[in-house]
Amino acid sequence: MEKHIKLPLTKELAQTLKAGDRVYLTGEIYTSRDAGHKRMCEALASGEKLPFDPENATIYYVGPTPAKPGEVIGSAGPTTSGRMDAYAPTMMSVGARGMIGKGARLPEVVEAMKEYSGVYFGAIGGAGALLAKCIKSAELIAYEDLGAEALRKLYVEEMPLIVIIDSQGNNLYEIGRSEYLTNAEN
């Protein structure tokens, strides 16, 4: 199903999304990847606050290329989500709900998604030039020293995504492949 949704990603909204839905996302999202997640989880472990309010937040696993003069951002496609698996359940436990990336997730992440009504969206890996088109603003909010891995707040309009894993744990990687193989046999 095709759905146009506006952030923030509340629990109620998250529960309406199903694996395989084509979603066009509009609103504020945050960028973070390996080093940023490590730092955020260390901050939480020592009782500090995160650089943004995680409640109902959506995090895009991306390290964009630098913006050319006059541009909002450079190329900005997803990085492999599995590297954030060690941190994702902690992030969901403090309220973050949406994750945008590509690639497989560990069972413990899926369990956390079921517990906290999390949604895992896929953006097309390797389509950084295309995805940058829907990013209308980008603001550095923390960890500037991490370069491409710094934390940014983005405003996106109609960002084209696909629900890979929904809050019930249904997984498009499994469903899509088995449907294809079943059809190919027949």
Added chain:
Amino acid sequence: MREINTALITDTVEKLCIEANLHLPCDVKCAIKKCRECEDGNLAKNILDDIIRNYEIADAENVPICQDTGMACVFLEIGQDVHIVGGDLYEAIHEGVRRGYTNGYLRKSVVKDPVRRGNTGDNTPAMIYVDIVPGENIRITVGPKGFGSENMSAIRMFKPSAGLQGIKDFILETVENAGPNPCPPMVVGVGIGGTFDKAALLAKKALMRPVDSKNPDPFYAELEEEMLEKINKLGIGPQGFGGKTTAIGLNIETLPTHIAGMPCAININCHVTRHKTEVL
């Protein structure tokens, strides 16, 4: 004896870093388009359409095809009758990468220590591979390598008794394990023979060959075709959402090896398989 100045090498590496990251090679574009024609699933077709639109935007607007502009793998074939003047060759290459990644607004993705991390800030050092060949030219290829796919690569030291079947199974197992992670449709580079390290190098070099090229040995050319077909029956599909197109190319490179061994390395690349060459 021909003299080539390192300043020219720096300029060339700078240019190749930028061009390789902005413009996908024709062989890869053609392979993606060909696969798009053959897909029947709606989602798979849509994904491939978006992948085509993406490289068209990159071409038209001179922006990187992918935000992972990679580690700069620089392959040199240096003619043995060339005399390099003007300074340190390796430093000239690193300087070319430094300038290319800075002036081209490419991402700096290199950390100075594998365990202690810390971004070097200019994407150096380059990974440099040198072959000395007859002649008086220098052939430079820059192949930016992203790590979403690099991380899904594998190497195995087979016993010779494992035979061809062992290699076939290993290729399928590696692609299966990679699944959706390396941004399929992928390109698969296979290196067989040599030593532990040479097998890995062959696999990387296999990725620099055009995806529509064939191994000159008919035995391996057939194996390339057979394995590409088998990979595309796995059903992983574009981005892993199911479909016919799991890989758009598979290249095999080989070397003689020891009587006791059969090393096999598999280097995985994504649909943004970049390489750009210039001969000085």
